[in-house]
Amino acid sequence: MTNHYDIIIIGTGAGGGTLAYKLAASGKKILILERGPFLPREKANWDTKTVFNSDRYHNSEVWYDKNGNELHPGMSYFVGGNTKVYGAALFRLREKDFEKFQHRDGISPEWALKYKDFEPYYVEAEKLYQVHGKSGEDSTEPFRSQEFPYPAVSHEPRIQEVSDILKGRGLHPYHTPVGIHLNEAQRYLSACIRCNTCDGFPCLVQAKSDAEVSAVRPAIAQDNVTLLTEAKVLKLHTSASGRAISSVEVEIRDPESGQAQIQRFSGDIVAIACGAINSSVLLLKSANDKHPNGLANSSDLVGRNFMKHVLGSIIGVSKKPNPTNFQKTLSINDFYWGEEGYEYPMGQIQTLGKVSKEALEGNPEAYAPLTPEQVASHSIDWWLTTEDLPDLNNRIRVDGDKIILDYTENNSESYDRLEKRWIDILKSIECGQEILPNCSYFVKGGKTYFTGKLPLDGVGHQVGTCRFGEEPKTSVLDLNCRTHDIDNLYVVDGSFFCSSGAVNPTLTIIANALRVGEHLSERMG
DSSP: OOOEEEEEEEOOSHHHHHHHHHHHTTOOOEEEEOSSOOOOOSGGGGOHHHHHHSSTTSOOOOEEETTSOEEOOOOOOSTTGGGGSSOOBOOOOOGGGGSOEEETTEEEOOOSSOHHHHHHHHHHHHHHTTEEEOTTOOTTOOOOSSOOSEEOOOOOHHHHHHHHHHHHTTOOOEEOOEEBOOOSTTGGGOSOOOOSOOTTSOOTTOOBOOHIIIIIHHHHTSTTEEEESSEEEEEEEEOTTSSSEEEEEEEEEOTTTOOEEEEEEEEEEEEEOSOHHHHHHHHHHTOOSSSTTOTTOTTSOTTBSOBOOEEEEEEEEOSSOOOOSSOTTEEEOTTTTOBTTBOSOOOEEEEOSOOOHHHHTTSGGGGTTSOHHHHHHHEEEEEEEEOOOOOTTSEEEEETTEEEEEOOOOOHHHHHHHHHHHHHHHHHSOGGGOOSSSSOOSSTTOOOEEEEEOOTTOOTTOBOTTOBOSOTTTOSBOTTSBBSSOTTEEEOSGGGOSOOTTSOSHHHHHHHHHHHHHHHHHHHO
């Protein structure tokens, strides 16, 4: 195998996969390295117990919190990265998310680039990942130069009923922008079958707009692009001056024998896209004499400002059954920037993929006296997101082979207020409608809503560990996501975020990868 390439891309998720797609047509010689294999297409893709109660589709590695307790992050190491099991909700950040803004627990900082700089790439990203949506519904919607490329995914009757009631209460529910290969007008042509195993599941029919389907497969169809799977990058080596990456050290595992060999590759450009946590881990583990604190770390910011959102769920049970299959179609941003009497941002609310009795059976006592089947068949399920603020002390550290998430949650009050506010709204809806939980009990005095907060090992929204900016002392990357310290090294995943906003970060990661890909095309001629 040839060992030198024009560009080496490490990682195939939303950032790396999209970057490969953008550069594939350039004719440049591209090597893509992915530590995992292709995720197998099998009946178990749709099996709840396999997906949520085993490590078949998640890596079983162990990380640690700041107190030394074990974490089991369940990262998805396959071609396509974590997008293989994401919910495909693809939101744009709001314009004000790029500005300095006061939160309850601190400041969300200003970005050097603004929404207008990303808007053309959001357009391109929505087309590439087949985002379905409808403009004009969301009260916080940012400027759009073009309508969504695909029509909004329709609500099933129960969710449409809920949406209509919320509108009647003066709220502004809108259709969640979703990346799926759906043709509702001509169902016989639709790859997506609107099943109940989308959010958190691999897609057996490959109708989810994940990075493998949307970006990697089209890229590797080009003769100039090579993909190596089960190829874990161990270390980046620099030139004698320390100003360039001279080689990438890779452990390549044979899937049949399980044996591994170490090989080195070199590239004119090296782009890391391992996810905000693993990208910073790779930089820190690649320390050498010229970079004693880790590569590109003269600012001491690599791994710092780790953000993952404050996340949680509400399962609301009503007397009326909810037969919805594809439930992830409704969002509410009315409290994104706060509310009357509370001047701080609170966050976003959206419907979850429909919970099933199999998903609840692992903890049946939590729902007593209701059974998991009663809860699942009558619930409407909600997902809450509050902005996680950048904090220098929230950081990724390494100790030998140990990965440590040194993290303390912030903005908890704003999350708690959003949760209480939404439960109060659900309770206040007229009992006679029997739409949402208030006085429609299965059991007299029984509970009709159940809440849960995502623990530290829920890192699907990880961002911020190598923030970009104009000043080398206050950022790791320049505005093109090239490291200030090393001329041919880029980081192209969620690491570059200066703040997290309160919507899923994936579309912004995709848009930025397209933007950086445009820059690299110009740089490489």
